[in-house]
Amino acid sequence: xxxxxxxHQPSPICGPRGRPLLVPIVLGLVxxxxxxxxxxxxxxxxxxGQPDRQRLPVASDDAGGRALQxxxxxxxxxxxxxxxxxxxxxxxxxxxxxxxLDLLGPDDEPxxxxxxxxxxxxxxxxxxxxxxxxxxxxxxxxxxxVPAAQRFALRSGVALPAVEPTVAWDxxxxxxxxxxxxxxxxxxxxxxxxxxxxxxxxxxxxxxxxERPLRPAPLRPIGPAEAxxxxxxxxxxxxxxxxxxxxxxxxxxLAGNDFAAPDGPDVESAELRLAYVVRFSHSVAGWTERxxxxxxxxxxxxxxxxxxxxS
Amino acid sequence: xxxxxxxxxxxxxxxxxxxxxxxxxxxxxxxxxxxxxxxNKTAFDRxxxxxxxxxxxxxxxxxxxxxxLGYAATSFTGTGFDKxxxxxxxxxxxxxxxxxxxxxxxxxxxxGFRDDDGDCAQAVVYSTEIRARKDAAxxxxxxxxxxxxxxxxxxxxxxxxLSMNLAYDIERxxxxxxxxxxxxxxxxxxxxxxxxxxxxxAFEQNFWKYMRAGYSVGGAFDRSRRDTALPNGTRPxxxxxxxxxxxxxxxxxxxxxL
Numbered sequence: 001x002x003x004x005x006x007x008h009q010p011s012p013i014c015g016p017r018g019r020p021l022l023v024p025i026v027l028g029l030v031x032x033x034x035x036x037x038x039x040x041x042x043x044x045x046x047x048x049g050q051p052d053r054q055r056l057p058v059a060s061d062d063a064g065g066r067a068l069q070x071x072x073x074x075x076x077x078x079x080x081x082x083x084x085x086x087x088x089x090x091x092x093x094x095x096x097x098x099x100x101l102d103l104l105g106p107d108d109e110p111x112x113x114x115x116x117x118x119x120x121x122x123x124x125x126x127x128x129x130x131x132x133x134x135x136x137x138x139x140x141x142x143x144x145x146v147p148a149a150q151r152f153a154l155r156s157g158v159a160l161p162a163v164e165p166t167v168a169w170d171x172x173x174x175x176x177x178x179x180x181x182x183x184x185x186x187x188x189x190x191x192x193x194x195x196x197x198x199x200x201x202x203x204x205x206x207x208x209x210x211e212r213p214l215r216p217a218p219l220r221p222i223g224p225a226e227a228x229x230x231x232x233x234x235x236x237x238x239x240x241x242x243x244x245x246x247x248x249x250x251x252x253x254l255a256g257n258d259f260a261a262p263d264g265p266d267v268e269s270a271e272l273r274l275a276y277v278v279r280f281s282h283s284v285a286g287w288t289e290r291x292x293x294x295x296x297x298x299x300x301x302x303x304x305x306x307x308x309x310x311s
Numbered sequence: 312x313x314x315x316x317x318x319x320x321x322x323x324x325x326x327x328x329x330x331x332x333x334x335x336x337x338x339x340x341x342x343x344x345x346x347x348x349x350x351n352k353t354a355f356d357r358x359x360x361x362x363x364x365x366x367x368x369x370x371x372x373x374x375x376x377x378x379x380l381g382y383a384a385t386s387f388t389g390t391g392f393d394k395x396x397x398x399x400x401x402x403x404x405x406x407x408x409x410x411x412x413x414x415x416x417x418x419x420x421x422x423g424f425r426d427d428d429g430d431c432a433q434a435v436v437y438s439t440e441i442r443a444r445k446d447a448a449x450x451x452x453x454x455x456x457x458x459x460x461x462x463x464x465x466x467x468x469x470x471x472x473l474s475m476n477l478a479y480d481i482e483r484x485x486x487x488x489x490x491x492x493x494x495x496x497x498x499x500x501x502x503x504x505x506x507x508x509x510x511x512x513a514f515e516q517n518f519w520k521y522m523r524a525g526y527s528v529g530g531a532f533d534r535s536r537r538d539t540a541l542p543n544g545t546r547p548x549x550x551x552x553x554x555x556x557x558x559x560x561x562x563x564x565x566x567x568x569l
Contacts, residue, residue, distance in 0.1 A: 093513070126537070129530050130489070131487035131553075132489060133489075172547050174485070206536070208540075210540055238361065257509060286435075288415075289505070293359070308507050308543065311507070
């Protein structure tokens with residue numbers, strides 16, 4: 001069999017019978033241009049090309065359950081507003097699924113926002129997004145913030161860790177921020193715990209509950225002296241500062257990150273590990289303060305599993 | 312097979328043109344509003360010896376966030392983030408983002424941030440220099456200013472020191488959701504005290520996520536603050552108008568399309 005070549009032969013840019021493929025190509029380019037525009041709207045935080053959140057369907061039972069939960073919380077926390085629709089998202093950065101539900105005011109504008117852990121149905125957070133003049137009345141001071149926060153946690157059905165909370169004024173929230181850090185086996189779980197923000201007028205501004213899964217502790221953990229040596233070896237090999245010094249070594253449950261190996265995943269590990277946090281500081285020419293950085297040393301195998309630094 | 316008239320010949324190109332216009336028109340309509348995104352890669356990577364990729368990730372998140380809101384956003388790092396370029400672009404900036412070292416510098420304690428310029432010498436860009444460029448150029452309508460640095464949401468440490476928010480003519484005031492203390496189309500986001508880069512990244516990723524979800528700048532700030540654990544004490548703060556949607560340009564005339 002021979003192959004005939006004619007002017008009607010399909011070619012890379014021409015279709016059958018010489019019909020130009022220009023139009024489909026133009027259409028394809030338009031689609032590509034549009035999708036590139038959509039891609040450009042996504043941040044680059046974890047893996048290129050992946051969205052930061054993915055909308056998931058919500059079963060009607062779940063949606064009804066959340067609306068009932070919100071109805072109860074509105075009464076218990078003395079909020080106003082009606083529940084809006086439930087939106088369920090897989091959050092790529094946190095690697096968990098949350099149900100979000102805005103509380104709507106008379107004009108259907110959001111006056112607050114609830115967030116629930118979709119897996120457990122538990123409250124993960126609430127923040128008030130409305131403002132009234134009485135929110136700023138000087139009714140609650142630093143001392144009064146703790147009992148007020150405890151009251152809001154109790155009414156929300158949130159169990160507070162059995163530790164002393166810290167209290168600080170938060171300018172961004174215009175509220176007292178009361179934090180109860182989570183402990184596991186008496187060791188701090190970095191980033192987990194309960195935070196309640198109380199407005200000066202005594203109303204709830206926000207509540208946040210974080211409790212992530214912990215990997216079992218290593219059977220034969222390394223000691224703090226060994227962790228110090230490992231971190232010091234890494235730091236002196238890369239940070240060329242003559243006055244580099246260790247400020248503190250403490251044990252903590254924490255999520256590993258790609259601080260020491262930027263080619264790793266761009267999200268924190270979902271499971272927390274027992275580790276040592278070795279804090280260094282060093283001076284930088286022209287800076288008014290010493291830079292502080294931390295290295296995380298796995299308490300099991302002694303690997304550097306992440307870190308952090310000040311800006 | 313016979314060609315079927317003008318619909319067949321002109322239909323697909325017209326459809327393509329329509330799709331292209333539909334796709335591009337919102338961005339092109341607002342492309343006149345410049346946003347400059349700067350991130351100091353060298354300081355957090357080569358200069359301090361830690362191989363951090365946070366400057367790249369936080370820069371791309373900011374660049375894409377500004378672009379989503381309708382700014383003509385361009386990002387700079389390394390030699391592109393040098394003092395001369397920052398000051399040259401300042402007059403036309405309706406949006407600005409800086410991830411770097413920030414502090415109160417010099418004998419007068421003026422606010423400033425370090426440029427990158429690809430080396431570790433890193434000149435300070437002072438609030439007074441930015442203010443002078445802004446004053447010379449006149450007001451830019453609608454301003455979204457984000458200082459992803461330490462200290463630049465603090466009140467000046469002494470009288471006469473110029474804060475970074477005032478360099479952009481944004482007062483240290485909060486326009487609240489009930490309409491009280493109305494500020495107009497402006498928003499300044501910064502940090503109080505020492506800020507940790509991993510916590511800034513987590514907070515800002517959440518902030519851009521909620522901006523893309525269609526919340527106001529204040530609504531996005533509040534939700535991000537709720538969702539972001541800041542265990543090392545990074546503390547974001549804001550000034551400006553809570554209800555602004557962050558889109559560039561003058562304040563819209565209709566009350567429901569802020």
